[in-house]
Amino acid sequence: MSKASVFYDRFERHSHGEGLKGHATHYCPGCGHGLAHKYLAEAIDELGIQDRTVAVSPVGCSVFLYYYFDVGNTQAAHGRAPVVALGHKFANPESVVVSYQGDGDLASIGLAETVATAQLGAPITVIFINNAIYGMTGGQMAPTTLMGQTSSTSPSGRNEYNGQPLKMAELIAGLDGPVYVERVALYDAKQRIKAKKAIHKAMKLQVEGRGYSFIEVLAECPTHLKMNPEDTEKWVKECMEPVYPLGVKKDLTVDPWFKRNAPCFKGEKILSLAGATSEHPERFCKGFPTHLAPNDISLKLAGSGGDGAQTAAMLIARAAISEGFDATHIPSYGPESRGGTSYADVHVAEDEVLNPGSPDPQVLIAFNAPSLVKFGPTVRKGGFVIYDSSVVTDAPVLDPSIKMFPVPFTGIATDLGKAVVKNIVALGALQAATNIFPKDTLLGAIRTALKDKCALIPLNEEAFAWGIKSVEALDK
């Protein structure tokens, strides 16, 4: 009833608080905003939450809400107030956040944000001022403009080509997220008391952490309805209310649920999530494998999705880095990674991988015939081609300087009882064919990767050993 202490004593932000503007709102005579402000301020006062409140000002006539409320204030882009409110609510779950919006803001440009935020259900309070017209931009049609109602963009009255007025309270109440939805009005003393109670309740539900509330306020805009304040009140009662029936649309009894712990800033926890360890991996290399390249080795692994080319590529990169070298792995990219061919570019460098692509690799591991046909001719002179002889029966003829290693990846893996280890057979073959790293380096990478599936380690070790044996058999 009295001036709520939540209002500033002087509206400094309104024309720098000079003259009467220091104590008067910028709203036109008869406008509904002032009353909604007053009831909101009273609710904040009564609930003792002035310090915790963050009011989000929208775009529209109430863009300057922050002139008046002595609470934390933020001003949002057109239609985005509810998601700005969420950003505040999750930043400080103790804050009490109000998204105060008009009909253009909430029901037109911000419809996606409005519906998504309501459905998310996090406890914020949305106060929706529906006056059936655009106020700030000067009387254009709103999504809530009534059929037949004239506006500057529906000069002959809203008709079927402009669509029907949008009933937001019913729409929001139809969602599962909100706990409390009510439509109220301001046109007489009885309605004003209900409006005041509804706003209080919507704030209280948030304070108690029970959920999202939505209060639609049928408000008067005498200026753009081109009526005097008294006739506008009558118009809201007689014309708006039949389209937008007043009352509680949804009121769930929900236990308080919104409780969030303070975020964790323990370094050990992040390191553990990232899988970072202080343990030094054992090193086996005596130096960079310069017999393959002076300081940068380029490999390509190619097959079909499921062949394990990417895993094998990753293991090579990890093995290299555990030895103190640099390495990169670029997986095949784009639609072909979904099903069809799958290939990986890998580089191992003594100091720094300069160019991580492998358009002309020194080593190719091919898991099928199309990969061998496609990439075989790109292998550099003097390079290595290791391919699955279980599935490639007819290898293409490549430069005679290239060493060819037909190894039955699939055959060996199947004999071991698990076809998926064929990429590990391939890694064994790579080791034996190129001596890129000592056996223990690659085995170390394999064991580390399987540290959570220890039971699989012996099988993989066996697959690796068979890959080596197959290459050694070729040499004989």
Add this chain to the structure above:
Amino acid sequence: MALKERPKPFLLPEYCKGCGRCLDACAKDCIHLSDQINPLTGLVPVELDLTNCNACGLCMDACPEPYGLRPAHEGEIQDFELEDPAKLFGVKPSNAPEPVDMPSEVLPLPRTEPLVIKGTYASALGALLAGCRHVYGYPITPSTEGAELMAKFLPKLDGTFIQAVSEVATVNMMYGTAGAGLPTMTFTSSPGFSLMLEGVSYMIGAELPGVFVDVMRGGPGLGNIAPEQSDIKLACHGLGHGNTQAITLAPSTPQEMLDLTMLAFELSFKYRNPVILLGDGYLGQMTGKVQLPETMIKPGIPKWAVFGDAMHRKNVITSIFLTESDLEAHNVHLNAKYEAMQVEARAESFLCEDAEVVLIACNTPARTAKGAVQELRHQGIKAGLFRPITLWPFPVEELKAAIHGAQRIVVVEASAGQLEDEIRLALSKAGVNQFPEIESVRRMGGVLPQQSEIMTRVLGRKEVLA
């Protein structure tokens, strides 16, 4: 008895707009519209005759003005002369305290072995180590893995990851959390970044920090999901409407995805401005060696924040300055910040000291170009690479030094000249008009320039254009 204790209404005519809502609220017919215009307001206020007033209070509930109809407290003089409203209502300046900075803490991290992770993951870890616990996003290839990692890790750190309804909602959730003074970020890719630009402009206008990791892909339109340096122009010159600039970082390795993400948070708070990190699709997917830092950040709350507590109650976050002179002053202030950001220009010069041919590239093409430089050096050609790490501000002083002795400049990029435009603009603004003709190796549509194409260009002087 209770009724008698309730106060009757009281009104300063200057604060009455004459809407008349109180007229029918009064059952005792105490309120009438005046027959005179108030000379101060130009409006016709109501007049009170409280002879029959029973202090029901409904008129006060009906008055929309905070300083309109209000209770006449005991002893308050009702027929007064209006002087200073502050005197009349009592001087009650907002009792909100003067906020102070709650500084961030730098916490030690144990030294760990290098990780072998992809670029988007490295960036996500960088954000976590920079103290970010609020991530919002909308899935878009090829940036999605970053958001996925955040969705997995943040709940374990009592942080927040929300998959927003759109990129528009994403950037505005960031606006909210940044407004509360906390570090926040998103992962996106070109079409998504376009959608976020409205919010970026608002964040710049309202001086809010926030980090945008844009893993760029082929455009225009839906384009494709392959790597293109498609958003250099957007980040450097098109951050939404108005006078907007933001520091734009261009990493070229997974390690830099981590390091520059951490730097992005630092700069973002230092200047109260968003920072853009432009990656490319290759870099996002590329796995490499990533050494974690030896310290991490526990963020504080800056004094300007609207955190939603007593300390920060007086603050307001807004980008509106209705009076022209106020908005001009705000832009002058922003320009001063943009000027101050110039010191953040960073670049890497690789073998440029004696270079006759200077390649210029950033992101993944810079690595390809580095490979080409090494190959050219093997062939006896004095080649070097200049790699801008900040695209805005452009490291023009470093560029001038790098091309000092150059006879040729070759710009290698996965775009239709967006990097070259930055170079030309930077040189022009720096008053450098004499430099070798700029040659190009450009690919578009998700095709990256190959080392062989750079070699052909440099060795054969043959135009290599898609």
